[in-house]
Amino acid sequence: MSTSPLLLALLGDARLPSGGHTQSAGLEPALRAGTTPAEVPAYLRSRLRTVTLVEAGTAVVARAVAADGGDLAGVEAAWAARTPSAALRANGRRLGRGYLRVLQALRPGPVDDRARTWSRPVVLGLLAHRTGMDPADVARLVGYDDAQTVTSALLKLEPQDPLAVAVWLSELLPDIEEMAGRVAALRRPEQIPAHGAPLVERWAETHDTTTERLFRA
Template sequence: MTTTGNGQDHRARDAAAIAGEGTGGTGALGALLLADARLPTGGHAHSATLEGAMAAGLTAGLVPAYIRARLRTVALTEAAAAVLALRHAAAPAPDYAPVQSALAARTPSPALRDASARLGRGPTRLARRIAPAHPAVTALDTASAATPGLRPLRPVVLGALAAVFGMGPEATARAALYDDAQTVTAAALKLDPGDPLTAVRWLLDAAPDIEEGVRCAAAVRSPRDIPARSAPLIDQWAGEHADATRRLFVA
């Protein structure tokens, strides 16, 4: 750390170094950071709708199938949107409005749109703390302009953070898909406690679906390319969960 100059300049330089501004990015380290459950972004309060699914009768034995279903539908859509947001972040004047609009249109459930906007708040705070002057971060308000009343959706913010960290499309997509699967496994252990090693097996078994999703999401280059993979039952369970009076998770 530099020891000359005023403290404010030191903090700005340190934040830029952490964010990868002028240093080539943090690359793989950034991907690990985004995948770390200890990152203080509020994701622990969400179950990826698993709580709503289990309230509707889904059993613990079906959790692996639930993970695969999400990876092929809603999680794939979000991963593709994150990749597209990363691509838009590379523009001289990033504009996330087309990505936000396309993702909102592909998220027909109001409960899921609201959950995504809530989940976007933590990463937005993180981005503005570590790289407040980065063009990918200062442009985040352009996302909300496309959907009045709806904050930047989480995949859009994830793409912006990926740009800050110097991540590529594949790493961005993999972080998004891994996070979705890991959110389900972590929630499952709270909703129906069992052997944590079983949850690890679920995640490893989902690897082929994650990698297939990475290939699909990384190929997206325009809003029309984002797959519209909503899942009607997940939409239904999310809506019912939003109105539940007794619940462990926010969404």
């Protein structure tokens, strides 16, 4: 049975208490490095083709491995190998702990003792399995969550017309659909895409040691 659209809406809501409100999806350091608000739509598409694609692929594979009763540690290792930045890995695992709380609240059940060290996409994959989420839906969720994190952060960092920002997000939806289609059939860790984003990674490392900042990452 497919996941209820209302549950998908809940999981994609920026108000979900998962720690997402502490994130800008790299936008804060990008703005500090000279990215302008007008370039944010291009920034969103760049993330969608790189770091977001890796995370969506990881979540889809984690869902498949969990459904088969396999060891998610291998999926976590594959994600880490495709995430060169130590700052991004640490942040992904902090978010993973937040989503683990969401998982245990919405779909309680036994989890591996190592689950507190798993990244957000791996925990989302487990949540997708427990809720009966389609592979494409978990990929859509990852893509939408990343984009709305950026746009929500922009309204705090460089206030814009909220409706204009909503239009940017709406215009990105076909790209999210295309990305979800690319990863929906993945089932093994070695199939997870490996697309780096050197600037995003460098900005994340710089931001990790910045003391005056609004967002953690």
